[in-house]
Amino acid sequence: MSTAPLSRKPQARIGVYVCHCGSNIAGVVDVKEVARWAGHELADEGVVIARDYQFMCSNLGQELIEADIKEQGLTRVVVAACSPHLHEATFRHACQRAGLNPYLCEMVSIREQVSWVHTDREQATAKAKALIAGGVERVAWHEPLEPLIVPINPTTLVVGGGIAGIQAALEIADSGYPVILVEREPSIGGHMAQFDKTFPTLDCAACILTPKMVAVGSHPNITLLTYSEVERVDGYVGSFQVTIRKKARYVNTETCTGCGLCIEKCPVRVVDEVFEAGLGYRKAIYRPFPQAVPKYPVIDTVHCTYFQRGKCKACQIFCPTQPKSINFEQKDELIQVEVGNIILATGYDLFDCRRIPQYGYGRLANVYTSLEFERLCNAAGPTGGEVVLRDGVTRPKTVGIIHCVGSRDSKYNSYCSVICCMQSLKFAHLVKERTGAEVYNFYIDMRTPFKDYDEFYQKVLAEGVHFVRGRVAEVTDAARHPGEEGKIIIQVEDTLIGRQRRIPVDMVILSAALEPRRDAQEVAHKFGIACSTNGWFIEKHPKLDPVATMTEGIFIAGCAQGPKDIPATVAQGAAAAARVIGRIHQTHLALEPVRASVIAERCSGCRICNNLCPFNAISFREDLGVTEINPALCQGCGTCVAACPAGAITGTQFSNEQVFAQIEGLLMLDFSGKPVRRLEPLAAAEPAFF
């Protein structure tokens, strides 16, 4: 794998192929002239043939290259066309079919880097020539490479037991492969388990979710690890070694029957900030909700009297099993598992509405967040589904629902949280249905795309819900006029009538933004993937590869990738599963041989590169005193190659010789396309530091 330093430019027979891409390239670059020039002026550099063609990527274009390789005896190929992101694989395959090692083909981007970004024909043509000269100089130094073949462990790790993770786990398990599902909370279900109804069909969230939860809990191919978190990830696609911390439940799941007597007898009642979104209570030993999977409770040691003051043990005393299932001595367990692929479905956090103090959340009792309202509506929630004010009994007569709280606002999150419009419409409908109250929706734009969504909007409009277009200025209890006393007043500019309005209501619901998990950055780093500037996990391609990441073997699904509703989340969960199943079916995976490697004799063991690798591919061999790069984990980004002060790290396809040769080629022409003085060949083999 390592590139032995070469000192003399290898002899090569090079073919240059210049693509018109219809008018995409030919409209700006004089492609015929470029091909003619390459054939003549680069003959000394090894070019034996140079052609232009309408669409090099077409079958006929590829066949042209294949024929030349065979007939002209080409040993290197340069294709000047679009970005290698699009057609590098196409031309590599063409070379391979003609018997040439695919890595002896180099692509030069004269579309994205030339024709699409320039307008001056003469200068664009000159730049295309320079880039091709760079490619020609470089390709001579290319070496035949073989992809790295790695076996794929058929077990998959799914992180996050919300609807995305559940869907992914079930799809993979149903196709016969083992899945390990890790969930941080005591039960799977995620945010969806907290909801009452789902838009636009208004079917009950629990009714459609719990069958899937039960299926996960009882599936022979799924190992469920709740109340657990991934601690560490080592290895690479096909064979990851994952360390999972199974937090102590203080309940022995072997003997516990889930009867719930311990919960009933526990004397400590605390506000449930997670499942009940702060609107309800739970005990210090608890099960988040009745349909929890698994059924076993956990002890919250922060509030448990025994853990805080050393006595009580009511749960243990009343536990009816023999032996007792409550074990105060239980410790966290670290579990090692081996998996081939990983799906991250870690979900979202709700925007903290206290960050917008003028909306009154936390100060004004009857201002609710969207998640609180879901619990308020839920038949299994703190009020048994009664929509009431914070006193727990009074029904509101007027309700205001504010959209985009923390979304589409440069002060907080500039993005649209996607679900809030439809969710607010659902709330409006539920308030009307349960209380008959007047409902006002305050929106910036109504966004109701997708199947049956706009029909739902029309239905809610027909139900007589009021819609006010404008961003709410403040929510206040400072009454100004008669009729406002004792109410919450929503001050808003109604931009459709061009007036300031003050609308007194009894209850306000804030449709809060979806935000990346608080620890998303940390999790991304742990799994070797990246977050966008907004903090969501970045997919490999926003349109064509939405569930893969730049790290092989790591997939993402659901809101961890960006805000989305339940149908889109389920689709992504299934999509990630399909990608993984496809991988497992291959049994082996060919990895790109573009890798960095350490020349051990030159490595001083300074370890500067050790923490720079975004893919955790670098480790230090204490016994040898040198750094080592795991070829399967390395993605060939080149960070360590650039950072190494000793020049001891070299990148395949990015060796010093190749890069210096390319630069030399680029400098053959000036900006007007005139040849400049040829530079003396650089002493490419030795880095400047030596």
Next chain:
Amino acid sequence: MKYGYYPGCSLERNAIAYHESAMAVAPLLGIEFKELEDWNCCGATEYISLYALPAYALMGRNLALAAQQQLNRMVAPCSACFINLAKTDKYMADDPRLARLVNEALAAGGLHYKPGSVRVRHLFQVIVEDVGFEAVAARVVKPLYNLRVAPYYGCLIVRPTLQQLFDDPEYPTSLDRLLRVLGAKVVDFPVKTHCCGGHMTQISEETALELIRRLLKNAADYQADMIVTLCPMCQLNLDGYQEEVNKRFGTHYRLPVLYFTQLMGLAFGLPPNVLGFGKEFIDPTPALAKIGAEPPAPEKREHPSKEALPMPAMPRQDGGKP
């Protein structure tokens, strides 16, 4: 800590209580003032609306003088003076053309101002940022126990356009915190940044009185004993026009409107006569008589009914012990 001091016209006339109390409190906080020599009017709110360039030149002169007298850290106790001076400095820094025109005007008087060379802050901002709540707390000898106060910031001091943002522009809480440090009970005052009417009292009294009424009503609704302000304009409007509001709307408000420096002085144990008391329209004596020597019994947390839903948890808001 030494600061240049720009009193502005109101601190010499209607807001002399603010000036006197600021001067009395400053040494206790380690603040030393040197008044800017030969300062001129800040242009208030009107001039800039009518003739922008002369207004900037007028303020530019003060900045140039401050730079010349090496008073690079300036304090303006009046919110309008503060905003005008700080704004001029920022706009001159952001817009080289404005800086050139202002300096052309200043050249007539042999002056020049390089934007960014003087930092102007409000007196309250300096106390929050440089002195700090803990140092204030250390000076409290007569905590303002039992006094219910409505903290009124006015519309100018936390405007978001200036880089010197030191509190939330929509719902600031630093004055709340300072008053809590002094031992007072601070009421939620949702209109804390709403307009006091400014000079509308001279242009459209009806508009101004309605704005003043809203502020008084809200403070009274929250059962505040008084309103605490940090701007001479706010103080004048709320105090001086309170009778007028009562007459117009048939209300009976008797809400004293005091400067935060006056309450600091009282809590620091200074005698009222050095704190400018006695110049108010609404007599603060009955309200101040409520100040108790003993801390109030901890508020009984109303036992929520069985049905009541829990309130969201809020961050603790006490700013150190008095």
